Amino acid sequence: MPTASVGVFKIATKGPGDVSGLMAMIVSGAIDPTSILAVLGKTEGNGGVNDFTREYAVAALCTALAPQLGLAPQEVEQRIAFVMSGGTEGVLSPHITVFTRSEVAQRPAGISGKRLSIGMAQTRDFLPEELGRSAQIAETAKAVKAAMADAGIADPTDVHFVQIKCPLLTSERVEAAAARGNKTTTISSYSSMAYSRGASALGVAVALGEVTSDIRDDDVLRRYDLFSKVASTSSGIELMHNVVIVLGNSGTSASEFEIGHAVMNDAIDAPAVVSALQSVGLEVGLEVGLGVAPRAKAGRELVNIFAKAEASPDGSVRGFRHTMLEDTDISSTRHARAAVGGLIAGLAGTGVVYVSGGAEHQGPAGGGPVAAIARMF
Structure with missing residues (x-):
């Protein structure tokens, strides 16, 4: 390659x-x-x-x-x-x-080891009744493997973040399925976002070998013990297929950048964020006048952090009740983005970080993957 x-x-x-x-x-x-x-x-x-x-x-x-x-x-x-x-x-x-x-013709002097690589792929268009079900899982798994090949990544452990844009259901799409005699996973557009995100994340887990057992349609949004540690999925109205972006490290890359990741077990898992930063050679420490901020070692600097956030579906964080799922005025995904975004911003020393809400099957329930990219100079 x-x-x-x-x-x-x-x-x-x-x-x-x-x-x-x-x-x-x-x-x-x-x-x-x-x-x-x-x-x-x-x-x-x-x-x-x-x-x-x-x-x-x-x-x-x-x-x-x-x-x-x-x-x-x-x-x-x-x-x-x-x-x-x-x-x-x-x-x-x-x-x-x-x-x-x-x-590039060859690697520049000073660049060695595995460096940041990126690959892309797309699934076919889905029928509305396929969203949130095994067809979306299987097709996503195929696209993840294709994106890995595009990135020059053979080892699944070198994959550190898989960003997917996936579809959602609208009233028109639900009606189109019904006209063919088929039922969709839900008739709610908002709920369909979670089903699509969850099935897409399980597709990543299947492709990377994180889940080896057969996944049934009924497992989506129910078997939260099944998840990917690197999947990040977002739903949108503007497409009917999945767009897959694989980010990892490859020996074929001549990049100045490196990516690493960790997994947050809940919305206040600061050690996981620190671990993600450490995986790309950054330490977190107190800086006079700045509070907590990452410190580079061996000529490295933070570029960005990418994370998923969700309100824990069991209604608690470390044994204490949260009200994110009960608030009828503000969506739970908005609560979760704000909470996790604030935690990561405090540790990173900047609010210019990528935190996406809705982490169904993306990390353990209530948690989510967090990846960091650093530049080496």
Whole structure:
């Protein structure tokens, strides 16, 4: 497999339609638009079914990149994977993370070992009645393996984060299934987000060998002992297939970056966040005037942290009751993003981190995966 150089650029945004930071980096030459492979973003919407900030952000990015790539805006979305996660509650700050990949003749001097690599794949379009069920699990597993191959990763233990954008159900999609004599997992658009996220995460677990037993349709959102330690899935109204992005370390990469991960057992698992930072050579310590912040050793710096968050389905955290699932005014996913986002921001020394809500089968119930990317210089 050819040697690839993977770049990572974190860019703050002033709103879901703000592309000025990205365009400035393209104009300066820091980013070659033809090398952009994926964009992961946090937008300031509600993260629900009707969160149109996600679609707005993607439309703005496609419109801005179209002339740079000589493509129509709708063609840009076919070339670049866009995953927008709505909801920047609490101290979370809206931003995008741009991943680039380009081939190089050989590794530059000083780069050795396994470095950050990225791969992409897509599933076929799903029928509404397939969402949240075994068909989505199986097709996602196939796409994860294809994305691993695209990234040059053979060993599943080298995979540290798998970001998936998956579909959800709408009234029209539910009615279309019914017209064919089929029932969907749920008739609720909001509930369908969880089913789709959960089935997609189980697909990752199957692909990586984290779950080896057969998974039944009834296991989704019920067998929480089945989960992936690296899956991060987000539902959206704008597609009917899964977009899979695999992030890991590969010996074929010539990147300046490295990724590592840990698993949070609950929403206040600070040691897991510290472990993720340590896995890429960063230590957490008290800095005068800054509070807690990561310290680099051996010339490393934090680029971004990616995590999943959810309200524990048993209604408690370490034996004490929480009210996130009972609050009728605010979605539990919004509570969870704010709580986990605040914890990670405090340890990372910045609120510009990627925390996505809804962690069904993504880490143990009430917890979730947390991955860190660092640059070595």
